[in-house]
Amino acid sequence: METDFFALIISAIFINNILLAKFLGNCPFLGVSKNMDTAVGMSAAVVFVLTLAGIITWVVDHYILATFKIEYIQTLAFILVIATLVQFVELFLRKSIPALYKSLGIFLPLITTNCAVLGTAIINIQEDFSLLETVVFSAASATGFGLALVLFAGIRERFEIARIPKPLEGTGIGLVTAGLLALSFFAFKGMI
Amino acid sequence: MTTLTREFTKGLWDEIPLFRIVLGLCPALAVTTTMENGLGMGVAATFVLVCSNGLISLLRNVIPSEVRVACYIVIIAAFVVAVEMLMKAYFFSLSESLGIFIPLIVVNCIILGRAEAFARKNGVLASLADGLGMGLGFTLALTVLATLRELLGAGTLGLVFGERVLLAQPFGFFQQAPGAFVALGILLGLMNVLSKSGK
Numbered sequence: 587m588e589t590d591f592f593a594l595i596i597s598a599i600f601i602n603n604i605l606l607a608k609f610l611g612n613c614p615f616l617g618v619s620k621n622m623d624t625a626v627g628m629s630a631a632v633v634f635v636l637t638l639a640g641i642i643t644w645v646v647d648h649y650i651l652a653t654f655k656i657e658y659i660q661t662l663a664f665i666l667v668i669a670t671l672v673q674f675v676e677l678f679l680r681k682s683i684p685a686l687y688k689s690l691g692i693f694l695p696l697i698t699t700n701c702a703v704l705g706t707a708i709i710n711i712q713e714d715f716s717l718l719e720t721v722v723f724s725a726a727s728a729t730g731f732g733l734a735l736v737l738f739a740g741i742r743e744r745f746e747i748a749r750i751p752k753p754l755e756g757t758g759i760g761l762v763t764a765g766l767l768a769l770s771f772f773a774f775k776g777m778i
Numbered sequence: 779m780t781t782l783t784r785e786f787t788k789g790l791w792d793e794i795p796l797f798r799i800v801l802g803l804c805p806a807l808a809v810t811t812t813m814e815n816g817l818g819m820g821v822a823a824t825f826v827l828v829c830s831n832g833l834i835s836l837l838r839n840v841i842p843s844e845v846r847v848a849c850y851i852v853i854i855a856a857f858v859v860a861v862e863m864l865m866k867a868y869f870f871s872l873s874e875s876l877g878i879f880i881p882l883i884v885v886n887c888i889i890l891g892r893a894e895a896f897a898r899k900n901g902v903l904a905s906l907a908d909g910l911g912m913g914l915g916f917t918l919a920l921t922v923l924a925t926l927r928e929l930l931g932a933g934t935l936g937l938v939f940g941e942r943v944l945l946a947q948p949f950g951f952f953q954q955a956p957g958a959f960v961a962l963g964i965l966l967g968l969m970n971v972l973s974k975s976g977k
Contacts, residue, residue, distance in 0.1 A: 607955045609808035613801060613887050661862065661881040662855040669848055698851070701804045701885045708878045753970040754963065757800045761963030768956035 591722055598726035601775055604702050605734040606768035611702030615735060616760050618693070625739035629732030631693040633725070635675060636703050639668050640724030643707040644717055664707050665698075672698045702731055738767060782907045785900075789911030796919035796962075797969045801887040805879045806920055807958040814937045816924025818872045820917025822865065822880060824910070826857045827889050831909030834897040841898075850893045851884065858883045888916060927952045927961055 679687035810816045865873035897905040931952030933945035951957045
């Protein structure tokens with residue numbers, strides 16, 4: 587099967603944006619988007635972990651679960667792999683790259699329960715991607731996540747000085763804004 | 779007994795998930811295109827929440843606190859796998875339309891949140907009541923959002939009225955992704971207005 591990688595990347599980043607069109611990873615989306623620095627840190631951590639997790643879960647699924655015909659415990663196996671991976675990345679970064687650990691550190695534990703990671707891992711398997719497609723798709727999805735998060739944080743910083751209707755303060759206006767952002771991403775539909 | 783009732787009812791209004799505690803957003807936004815999906819998701823999550831809360835509370839003195847989150851995730855994942863299989867066996871079309879959001883109940887922050895905040899410090903009965911209350915609250919919130927989106931977006935309410943069209947010219951916007959965000963945002967605002975006038 588011939589795959590158009592360019593189409594795969596564009597579609598994962600813009601058209602089927604993981605946050606705004608597929609609704610994966612919305613808890614951190616609203617949680618850490620209050621200022622730019624944390625948003626950038628979270629995005630970097632997600633790109634890193636999501637890509638790694640995509641590769642490892644693909645390998646686990648194809649070589650362990652499929653071999654023993656125990657695909658029904660996929661969910662359990664994947665979440666364990668992701669949790670372990672996150673723990674491992676945390677330990678590794680703390681020992682070897684303390685500077686990076688300082689900036690990403692606090693976001694790492696949160697990623698275990700980020701459904702973008704588990705969601706992408708499951709989509710990779712459902713779509714029957716090859717390993718290369720998995721790598722590309724995971725990285726592109728994560729980039730889409732980062733893009734949406736950083737854009738959203740930029741808008742949200744402006745809330746500080748904006749006059750917002752009282753009942754909508756906080757999360758309410760955040761959601762409405764996210765809706766508008768999703769609407770603008772809608773414009774990419776039909777590109778491919 | 780009064781405390782048990784209290785643990786149960788707080789999830790329905792005072793601390794209703796999704797509206798008061800903004801957790802569990804991903805399934806809430808993604809599957810609430812029809813009332814049936816919203817209700818189905820809520821029931822599935824409630825089942826997992828009650829079972830995992832009960833079991834975690836039973837094991838609260840056995841699980842070492844350093845690795846507790848990993849233990850909770852394994853327990854929750856086991857129940858989610860059970861739900862996945864049950865739904866495939868008995869509610870096939872619903873399980874198809876909920877898609878990957880059934881396995882994603884594992885990472886629903888409400889469930890892990892209740893384990894961490896409640897079940898690990900409280901007795902089994904209280905934890906079951908807490909899980910049931912929170913679960914029903916979540917179901918309620920999902921159903922309200924889904925009803926709104928189906929009625930406004932598609933003009934039907936398939937679960938109650940079948941094929942009947944209630945709104946001749948629906949706003950397709952509410953069925954789409956952006957509409958989900960906006961609808962939930964407005965509901966949150968309404969909720970704030972309501973609870974203020976109640977006090």
